[in-house]
Amino acid sequence: MAVAIERVLTTSRHRLCQWHISKKAPSKVYCFNHDKGVRGLFHQCMSKCDCEYEFDHYWNEMMLKGSLHDNRWLQDLYAIRKKWSTAYNKDVLDLGILSTQRSESANHGLHGCSKATSSIVECFIGLEKLISTWRRAEFDEDFKCTQGSVDLKYKGSILLKQASKIFSRKMFSIFEKSFMEGAVGVSIVDELRSEDNSISYVTSQSDEGVDGKRWFLNLNANTDETTCSCRGFETKGIPCKHVLRIFIHRNIKHIPDQYFLKRFSLHAKKGIYLPYSPSLAHSDSNLVFRNHLMRFTYDLALQIESCQPAKELVMKSMNDLAQKVQSLVIGGEGVNKNEKDETLLKDPPRKRPKGVSNARIKGHWEKNTKAPSTTF
Numbered sequence: 001m002a003v004a005i006e007r008v009l010t011t012s013r014h015r016l017c018q019w020h021i022s023k024k025a026p027s028k029v030y031c032f033n034h035d036k037g038v039r040g041l042f043h044q045c046m047s048k049c050d051c052e053y054e055f056d057h058y059w060n061e062m063m064l065k066g067s068l069h070d071n072r073w074l075q076d077l078y079a080i081r082k083k084w085s086t087a088y089n090k091d092v093l094d095l096g097i098l099s100t101q102r103s104e105s106a107n108h109g110l111h112g113c114s115k116a117t118s119s120i121v122e123c124f125i126g127l128e129k130l131i132s133t134w135r136r137a138e139f140d141e142d143f144k145c146t147q148g149s150v151d152l153k154y155k156g157s158i159l160l161k162q163a164s165k166i167f168s169r170k171m172f173s174i175f176e177k178s179f180m181e182g183a184v185g186v187s188i189v190d191e192l193r194s195e196d197n198s199i200s201y202v203t204s205q206s207d208e209g210v211d212g213k214r215w216f217l218n219l220n221a222n223t224d225e226t227t228c229s230c231r232g233f234e235t236k237g238i239p240c241k242h243v244l245r246i247f248i249h250r251n252i253k254h255i256p257d258q259y260f261l262k263r264f265s266l267h268a269k270k271g272i273y274l275p276y277s278p279s280l281a282h283s284d285s286n287l288v289f290r291n292h293l294m295r296f297t298y299d300l301a302l303q304i305e306s307c308q309p310a311k312e313l314v315m316k317s318m319n320d321l322a323q324k325v326q327s328l329v330i331g332g333e334g335v336n337k338n339e340k341d342e343t344l345l346k347d348p349p350r351k352r353p354k355g356v357s358n359a360r361i362k363g364h365w366e367k368n369t370k371a372p373s374t375t376f
Contacts (some may be wrong), residue, residue: 001014015089016083018047019098022043031068086235092235093234093235095236095237096235096236110127119350142269144169146266149164150169158254159247167260167266168264168266168268171264178241182240182245183245185205185241186205201217201246202215215230233259238259238264239255
């Protein structure tokens with residue numbers, strides 16, 4: 001699977017589930033069961049390191065403190081560290097997902113709509129009902145995002161008001177939590193101005209004191225664009241609490257537009273089929289191309305319905321286009337789609353699994369009917 005993902009999904013990155021690694025670790029490294037310090041260093045290496053140097057520092061400290069240099073499982077795990085440690089994946093938008101919980105929840109839902117003795121038709125009907133439920137929940141959430149208003153925890157913040165008008169309800173709740181953590185829990189330790197009109201900041205957690213972990217930020221005073229060593233925006237798609245703390249410190253009234261990704265906005269679905277991509281004409285799925293074309297023409301009809309000259313122009317252009325398409329199809333350059341596949345898809349032979357009875361299921365009245373009593 002890892003090789004296939006690397007070859008086909010070139011823009012994706014295959015990673016290992018941290019939950020499964022954590023579950024297996026105590027059986028492979030016995031000192032994790034009684035030494036909380038060594039176990040804490042291992043979890044630090046998994047998800048709390050911001051760079052490769054920090055990962056190596058905590059890994060070497062764990063190996064030394066637990067005398068684990070001869071542990072074969074840890075040696076193999078270190079060899080594939082880029083597949084499970086967040087320190088090596090700070091350039092990927094993973095939304096903070098560290099395990100396969102999304103896949104597991106989907107599997108749980110699919111298991112609920114079918115059973116071992118279900119036929120293909122029964123599985124398909126159950127899947128349709130499940131998808132209908134998901135779509136209804138998504139539709140309700142879209143309606144709340146476009147029609148409802150968000151209650152701000154701090155109504156006097158201009159940055160929160162701006163974000164509430166752009167982010168969806170779910171993403172705004174995450175942004176608001178990060179904003180409050182930055183305003184209350186992050187302190188600015190040092191500030192340095194350079195000649196190229198950029199400002200460098202050093203921040204730390206307010207509750208960690210002087211010796212706490214530090215994060216380094218660089219801000220462009222002209223554009224307010226800020227980069228942070230935690231790479232929170234690159235991995236989660238929203239400004240991290242350290243960047244928001246700098247915005248509050250500088251009294252910035254407007255968050256730069258590059259910090260708002262369209263996929264997390266209220267209008268994420270707007271124009272999802274636009275603009276036209278030439279690759280759609282070569283797509284293996286006729287359904288995708290047909291849906292795109294229908295949505296494109298529907299949106300175009302809505303735009304021109306109040307303009308008579310535009311209607312005439314579109315109708316004339318469509319007539320010319322229809323003639324050109326017909327000449328291509330008749331000329332043999334098109335593909336004849338009138339041929340139908342007569343292959344009949346049938347259910348596979350049904351076999352009784354172990355432990356499953358083939359007895360007829362009794363109805364309601366049969367279950368409640370008591371056997372007549374006999375007196376001797």
